[in-house]
């Protein structure tokens with residue numbers, strides 16, 4: 359049991375696991391698998407770099423810097439995911455259509471039509487007419503509004 363206390367004391371004040379660590383771990387596993395099939399020197403070097411960086415961050419005592427790295431990583435992920443967010447919503451939600459207003463960028467949640475047909479809806483925020491495939495006439499719900507959120 360003694361080594362557990364030693365390890366706990368060693369880990370005291372060190373950074374540990376975060377989202378970036380998990381991402382690096384996945385990359386490392388992928389590289390390991392690729393390495394089995396290719397036996398490429400570049401892959402081995404990449405593996406080593408990822409491994410060292412992963413553990414450097416894990417044992418790091420500069421928590422502020424590591425948190426900053428993780429924050430940057432999450433920011434990049436968010437930017438990459440953003441264009442696919444509406445596509446994902448439209449696939450997941452079987453009862454609504456999600457459309458962003460081209461003028462004020464408000465995300466509109468529209469009821470799904472009974473039949474496919476072109477419909478014009480008015481954005482409740484900026485009153486711009488939008489063309490969507492929608493049939494039923496229901497109240498349009500606002501989910502997010504980037505422009506007015508911080509005011």
Ligand SMILES: [Zn+2]
Pocket residue numbers: 459460461462463464481482483484485486
């Ligand atoms: Zn609008």
